[in-house]
Amino acid sequence: MNGSASRSAPLRLLTPLLTGFAALALWELAVRWLAIPPYILPGPVQVLQTLWSDRAILAPALGVTLWTTLEALALAVVGGVLLALLFSRSRLLSAALYPFAVVLQVTPVIAIAPLLLVWLEPGSAVLVCAFLVAFFPVLSNTAAGLQAIDPGLDELFRLYGASRWQRLVRLEAPTAAPHFLAGLRIAGGLALIGAIVAEIAAGAAGQGSGLAWRIVEAGYRLNIPRMFAALLLISVSGVLIHAGLSLLSRLLPGRGASP
């Protein structure tokens, strides 16, 4: 199993890279040969040029969006884990609140955003939107992890008279950790999406803020290369967030409980 994994690792990295490069080359060639104007479709080279020339506008916007995403993710982790712990301690609480967490999750954030924008100033509304979408996967995965405790280990801890604290630290936390991290990976991507969606919903109200606002603004001005440049930054951010959080799971000792 190890052998095939190490053999396929370069393949798994190389194949999408080559595919992507080929697609970009084709795109660039098509734009040049067919003389497509940049306000319809800019080539990848021009997108990169725009990325550099507009850096004074795009870099702060990237900072705002990333900061919102990380803040929302941090809030989602704290809120999700605490609520999951409460749920694991009280069936009543779980039964009372979990359905509402689901309702909140299945309601599209784009539909909630306008309401939040009425109540809150745009920055906070964007943060709350990103939090709302990131919160649920942390909650549900952590709650599932806390329920995945090996019944034998549970009995063992009782047999040895483990305290609540010992149980939490030595049994519940390590059992739930891989589940929690799986939830965190999903939440990371969703937090970014939530932030972007809310920024777009905020529209002109979010003036001068995140990347999504820059996309909307560039769209009004038919500055398609800048739209692409901002889009590229969002994609790269998403990939980096996912990769960073995936790396965290690898740091788990042993094989974890690998859900």
Next chain:
Amino acid sequence: MKQNAERRAALVRMRDVALAWGNGVTALDGLTLDVRAGEFLAILGPSGCGKSTALRLMAGLLAPTRGQVRRDDGLTAAGRVGFVFQDPTLTPWSRALANVRLPLDLAGVARAEANERAAAMLALVGLAGFERAWPHELSGGMRMRVSIARALATHPDLLLMDEPFAALDEFTRARLNDDLLALRDQLGFTVAFVTHSSWESVYLADRIVIMSARPGRVLDEISVTAPPGRGAAFRASPAYASQCAAVLALAAAASGAVA
């Protein structure tokens, strides 16, 4: 030897014990059974006859619905009873040594001393040099050895074993049987061993109780006559074969009594 065993104090006395689950299933009804100090007791019975439930009552993990389970005062402190489950139930997030150390950690033994004692116990079960191995790196038999070392880490007076070798291949099982007897001779703990193999029960036990199908109670009891140390010679002897046949007949009668 046998006479002595009968005069010895009982570590656990179960009198007319019944246990009914919340769903109305009666696991045990009218179980009367002693575990005598120093003996190797095998509890033999068909699947689902409440053998495991009986062990959990002995461990104090369950309370009877009716009847009396009296445990020796010496057994009530944490660590005086060891438990080995059908699965090794190791924590996948810690190495072999830390797994063995768990009961000592829970008892608050200082890390250095706990490490020393856990390493000594690992060596005793034949796993010297595997202190830093992760559970997933070990074979099924080795994982079971770690599990046994963990159960013995606190030098318990009573070791409860719930079909510990059922999932192992025959050769591994035979070796673990021999090693378990050697450990018992060396450390002098009492064993209550649940199995559904009559061959295993005769090879290991001083005394075998045969339980009925659910609701479980003791149908029969047989004392094993064997040379000290047992070993391959005993396994190959006509005395072993004839006692196996006798136990098998009793066990068949036991399940036939209900079927």
